[in-house]
Amino acid sequence: MTKFDLPPPPPNARDMRIGEAIEAFLAALAAAGASAKTVRAYRAALRDFLEFVGNRAVREIGASDVAGWVYDRLSKGLRRPRGDSGRARRMTMHYYTLFLRSFFQWLGVDVKVPVVRKPRRARIEALSPEEVERLISASRDVLDLLIVALLFETGLRAREAVGIRVKDVDMSRREIRVRDTKYGEERIVLYGPLTEQALSLWLTLKPRRPSDPLLGISYSGLYKRLKSLARRAGIDPERVRPHVLRHTFATEALRRGIPLPMLQRLLGHRDIKVTQVYLHVLNDDIRAAYQRAFGYTIPQAAWPPPPPPQYPQPYIPPQAYMQPAPGLPGNAAAWSLRAPGRMGERGREEAGEQA
Incomplete structure (x- = not known):
């Protein structure tokens, strides 16, 4: 939000009625170079607050008045709504609370103004x-x-x-x-x-x-x-x-x-x-x-791929290891039917002796 180099408020600002203080603030905005549209926006926000709290002295306004005004406008709607949606209310009150905070800061009054969170930006609409x-x-x-x-x-x-x-x-x-x-x-x-x-x-x-x-x-x-x-x-x-x-x-x-x-x-x-x-x-x-x-989809027949074929090892009963192979001497029975690469040290020695 644009910051303006405003002239100071009147010395008796705290004793002024809030309606009078608002007009003094708007005049200060215009004197600082704010555009007519900006002054109108501040005027709408501050007069909405004035309508809610009444034209009391500035020193009588407290944080509870601000909180009540924010709650009332968010729950019941604005006096001059730009839209009926909850998003429109929150957007308007976001700026209204910013403007009210600036007003109190200019007055030098310690009144806490909770700024309504700005709603997320709606999706950008464009024509083809x-x-x-x-x-x-x-x-x-x-x-x-x-x-x-x-x-x-x-x-x-x-x-x-x-x-x-x-x-x-x-x-x-x-x-x-x-x-x-x-x-x-x-x-x-x-x-x-x-x-x-x-x-x-x-x-x-x-x-x-x-x-x-x-x-x-x-x-x-x-x-x-x-x-x-x-x-x-x-x-x-x-x-x-x-x-x-x-x-x-x-x-x-x-x-x-x-x-x-x-x-x-x-x-x-x-x-x-x-x-x-x-x-x-x-x-x-x-x-x-x-x-x-x-964004295409993979055909049903192509995925998942079929599993690779399985080739189970033939089962050899343990006792077969002790049976002599045909045509071999009995002392070769310890190694003749063993799987390749599993020949023990003794088997290799016996095989060497037979050779």
Whole structure:
């Protein structure tokens, strides 16, 4: 999580009502350079806590209040849930508890905030190249085509895409300057021939000023268009979301040989560990290829091989060792019927005398 160099809290922070202290903290965040989106995220977490504990004095808040809030939200759900699953609750409360801990640290108040463990990352969902082609074929107008091409060839987040302005696009270099990013840091993304053709058609049909939004739709408008495209393409709408197309771009980029550090820059990840999650998808590809090559079964008749034939030694009763062999003198009976190599010292001496 990003650390900000915050200005100090007011001298009377412990005597302030918690609602007032929250507003002072949010103002400090904004003054330290936090983006509007970051401030909104902190505001949502801290106001959720305020709703639970009430607008009491900061000095009255203790660890039991924090523990009760965490338990209530994990067991009963959030006031404004982003999802109904237990995983979504834990993910939200992971960040909420981190934000609350930062708030108390800034105030200098010794209140223990147990950070909810972040749930394991869900499996990365990506579309196949054939499914992307079906979405393109199902486009009902140039804007549909541009949305699919842009998200698939750039890996932009949905909010980044709807925030692009015409002046941000350099058609001579086939690149886009992304300004409204997740972490507030501008970056350059590249686009391919499909986006180039769609852009040319779009700007010809819909001439725009340099300062105008390129797509001219909201996040919800983009989301609804993708769902409609999925239904026309015969793909489960639950599998077609803006971020799934971002995953698809990242997966295809690695498959086509783009190095991981370069992909990190294109996606706008601060930590390369976030980009490395897409390697798991490639591991699945490796496993599938290995299974195709070596996943055959050995025919039943070929394994296990039949046992080698056994040749048991003939049984010779002990008394046979003492019977004279035909045509030999009696003193040769001690060695004449013995197995080869088992002749005793005395037998060899007697054999020498007979020779």
